[in-house]
Amino acid sequence: MSWRALPKVELHLHLEGAAPPAFIRGLSREKHIDISRIFDERGGYARGGFEWFLKAYDAACTVLQGPEDYRRLLRAVLEQSADEGVVYTELFLSPDFCGGGDLASWRDHLDAMADAAAEAERERGIVARGIVTCLRQLGPGAAKPIARCAAETAGGFVTGFGMAGAEMRHRPGDFGWAFDCAREAGLGLTAHAGEWGGPDMVRETVDLLGCTRIGHGINAVGDHALCDHLIEKGVTLEVCPVSNLVLGAVKDWRSHPIETLRDRGVRVTVSTDDPPWFGTSMSHEYDMLEKHFGWEEERLRIANTIAAEAAFCDEDTRQALIKRLEAA
Helix, strand or coil, X not given: CCCCCCCEEEEEEECHHHCCHHHHHHHHHHHCCCCXXXXXXXXXXXXXXXXXXXHHHHHHHCCCCCHHHHHHHHHHHHHHHHHCCEEEEEEEECCCCCCCCCHHHXXXXXXXXXXXXXXXXXXXXXXXXXXXXXXXXHCHHHHHHHHHHHHHCCECXXXXXXXXXXXXCCCHHHHHHHHHHHHHCCCEEEEEECCCCCHHHHHHHHHCCCCCEEEECHHHHHCHHHHHHHHHHCCEEEECHHHHHHCCCCCCHHHCCHHHHHHHCCEEEXXXXXXXXXXXXXXXXXXXXXXXXXXXXXXXHHXXXXXXXXXXXXXXXXXXXHHHHHHC
C-alpha cells in the first residue's frame, strides 16, 4: 500500500539532517567549499557509524552560512515533507549552527525560517513549529546560551526546547539549568535519550529535566517499571525506526522494540530523524512497520493522533490538526 496520501504528524526531524543531498551539494558549489567526502558515488550521503555521522553532519552544515541559506533550506525540507503527506512537523533548530549561539544572529536566522514556514503553510498546507536544540556533546555550559536563545524567542514559530547529539556524553541532570530556563519561558521539553544509553538515561531525562517527550527512548523497553512510569506521566516517545537500524542502535527489525513498547501501552510516534542520511521517508517508515510488525492503517492513524496530542503547539492548532487527521 502507498502511504503518501495518509496525513502524517512528525515530531522528530533535524532541520540540517533533513537537507536533501542535492541542496547541500548545490550550496557547496555556490560557496566553493569542498565537502565531497560526505557523498557516495550516487550523490547521496555516505553511510557510516554514529561518530562518522556526527562528523559528516557537521561538514554538511559548513555550507549553511546565513539566514538566506536557512530560509531556502527550511523551504526545501518542508516541501519534501509535504510530498510525503506530512501535515504537521516539528523541526529541531540549533542556534549553534544558526549564528554560533549569538542571540542577535539567531533572531535573524529565525525570522528567515519563520517566514519560510509561513510561506509553506500557505502554499502547501503543512504546519511547522521549531524546537530550539542544544548539542549535548558541547557540554552543559554551552547549553545555557542556547536556552537563552530559546527563551528570548519563545512563542509563534518557536514552541519547544530540546537536546540532541552524542547521548553518552554527560548526564541529563547536568543540563538542568538550560531546561529550567526553557520551562520558565513556557516551552515544551524533549531530549534524546535511551537510543544508546540505558533506561536510567530515560528516567533521568523525564524526572530531572521534566521532559514530556523523549527522542528515541527505545531502551526503556528493558525496564517494565520505567515503562509504567512513562505511561503514568503520559510521556511520548519520538521513535525513528530506520535511523535506529542504520546507526546500529538495534541489530535488525526483529530486535526493534517499537511494537513491544506500543503493546505495553507506552505512547509511541513515528519520525524519520535525518531522512536522507538513512535512506528513509515517512512513507518508507510506514512501509517497514507494515512489513515487519503488521501495522495497518488504524495503528498508523493512532500513532499520528498520539503525535498530534503530544505536539508543542497551541490548543487551537492541535484541535485543527486532530480534525484534519479524523477527516482523512
